[in-house]
Amino acid sequence: MTDLSDELLPSTRRALTHRIAVAQAEGRTPSMVAAVVRDERLVWSGSRSMIDGHAPTADVQYRIGSITKTFVAVLVLRLRDEGLLDLADPIERHLPGTPADGATVAQLLSHSAGLASETPEPWWERTDGALRPRLADILEQERPRRHPAGRRHHYSNPTYALLGALVEQVRGEPWGEVLRREVLQPLGMDRTTLLPEHPHAGGFAVHPWADVMLPEPLTDTGLMAPAGQLWSTVTDLARWAAFLTGGHEKVLSTDTLAEMREPAVGPEAGEWSESYGFGLQLIQHEGRSLYGHSGSMPGFTAGLWISDTDGLAAIALSNATNGSRTPLVAAELIALTAQHEPRIPEPWRPLPDVDEELLALTGPWYWGAAPHTLRLRADRMLELSSLGRTGRGSRFRAEADGTWTGLDGYYAGETLRVVRAGDGSVSHLDIGTFVLTREPYGPAEVIPGGLDPQGWQAF
Template sequence: MTALLPTTARALLHRLAVAQAEGRAPSVVAGTVRDGALAWSAARSADGADGAGVERAYRIGSITKTFTAVLVLQLRDEGALALTDPLADHVPGVGGHATLLQLLAHAGGLTSELPGAWWERVPGPDADGLLGALADEPPRLEAGARLHYSNVGFALLGEVVARRCGAPWEQVLEERLLRPLGLQRTGPAPVGPSAAGWAVHPHADVLLPEPSAATGAMAPAGELWSTVGDLARWGAFLAGDTGDVLDPATLEEMRQPAAVDDGDSWTTAWGLGLQLVRAGGRRLVGHGGSMPGFLAGLLVEPATGDGAVALTNATAGVPVARLTQDLLATMADLEPALPRPWRPAAVPADLLALTGTWYWGPAAFTLAVEGVDRLRLTPLEAGGGRSSRFRPAADGGWTGLDNYYAGERLRVVRDATGAVSHLDLATFVLTREPYAPADVVPGGVDPRGWHRPG
């Protein structure tokens, strides 16, 4: 564990204690992540088991969806499916026109909940029961029209995973994510000591036990149990420490906004299976979760690698999303993360030769190398153009990672001698001089060149 200063740890404990007391929760456990590891953890509970409490497993509800999403993206990277595939191509008879990508971003238009009994409190159906319940259930909205959170959508994504892998979702999860990442206490059932779920009476300090039924085919939407320690490792994964489990470029893709809650100046949005939050000048990714008797929250800041997790065994009362944000902000404010040390890189000479100033017409851009094989295109004039990052493509060019040119191709065009003539960025031509050489500029260049009219 990366140790924090005693003053920072005391401030974090105070925030946790306030959440437990004001939320009237049987217990609340929390932790923060720094440098890829658990930096602080603590528990506050009504039974006084604070020391051992942090080791308890809790249901994490919809944080489960982040695991399901990573499984889908793994299969996409392996060529087993495409995100543009209609769901019906993999699970016939359901989903209308929704694509896998739309389901990942909660924009598929499907019903939010499974028809029938309240699925979180009763034993869930098997796959046939799930599909039977949805067979005559029309979409609630046109696919792609707007954000509409859907637990059913992620249950169906779990079925896609199971069918493409030829094994139950739980088995695929264990083999592809839990075991490789060492998440030994995360799974469909608690491993080791666990917390019981409770409802707290709204007008009296008494409790009611909540049921803890297995959710069946709805499991990929919210079944998992986990601990502060395991979720700290998962938080480090979502912050960028993907190891050999997922291509970092794929994780970056998952963290881009695909559907927003509140318009252009969004504070909450959805990527591919991930919730995105803007808070306190920070851009965070993660997910919240709830099941009867439990609330959970996990947020990380990819820019620094810092993160926070909070778990409670109460159906309501503890604002877990706010708690995780506050823990993250407290650690960052009192003990800012040190920037990663700069180190020189072994940049190939042909890539180094592409760096410097390029012009799209009269507009100037800088092309720089990030690491050893990424490119960043940045306008020199503030507000004067579009910036994007690019990763290598199989054909020798580059593919846009973000912003306007996400997914677009950047090609280096050479002349007959092999020298670089210009760059082709989604048909836009970038040259070393404004509108020169003239013979590569679409539409040509006035033969008089740059001059004073009149």
């Protein structure tokens, strides 16, 4: 991926550089490197360092922590798309004898299996993986669950160790090798590795009350590696962000990627600000819906976020464990770029061809007395919108059998059918037994339950 930083205006580049300079100084990180991706292309990268005249390049590796989970989730969904497993499968169908028996693959992907957040002691992130040679060692035997499966989101690092083991079991080889061959190579990500490769940053802890540092151990976490082991660069992660946005024919389809970023479990009580899909965090930041992941391991913090609305993604990596705001910096880089250079919409263009039968379906429709309108979009897609205070809207994708499938809102996954009268004319629309007609509650013969024979009346 070529750096096309001259595509951003000088004022935008300066604002981005200023933001990471402030973040490095105020966060007291030895170094920080960041990048912005626009329309799936790297358009800016920058860095700051504690050493004058020496800042890391976009090719320097940092540990990316839990961003690793996004890669593992892609591997699991590839298995699903190939028909080798179902997301509803209990994990013991493929990986018997773990403390997570009864949890489904989908629950593991979305951190909703109720499993413990961490392994039994000692702290896995700073200790050698050889201390936990078996999957049984990554969860407490007596109380592996903290919540009933499927009830709530409860972030769990051992969960992704199990998913990595699942990949190994189904593929018959180490998950890291599967990742390299099936994902990293097709995407050209040759600087993303399980263990650090030169040039790479060293990880440090920064003292909370003094400007002094302590080197952090660069451990191989063994079975826990799928939870946060990977090392990468902002250049490689820019490729990853582009893939998560647009897919790749040799890796994963855009439909499956869209499935990854659907909230899998309802948010906690209170205002919604964060949720989780299949391997992707979903957050609200400055009025934007972002997806991606944050990451931290001893000595490192990281963030990768994507805004589909703005056509932007951003990455920020730093090498300190001091509670820095590095993951949030990535989200702020998106906001800054969008503020300085808001996305220019595509020009309006008419449809390349018109199906007269579909064109005849457009216009007002009524669900009972609630007015709606139906619009025809590209690729035979239909868009239903409510015109009043009540009613439900959705986009509908055309299917080969002449029906449409709802893509969002209340009708997501539901089938829209065009029902015709005996003479072939359109009688009404049926969406999961909801009848939409061309006039409010009429004609009477197609309305479920019938109508009062006196019709509309003044009272």
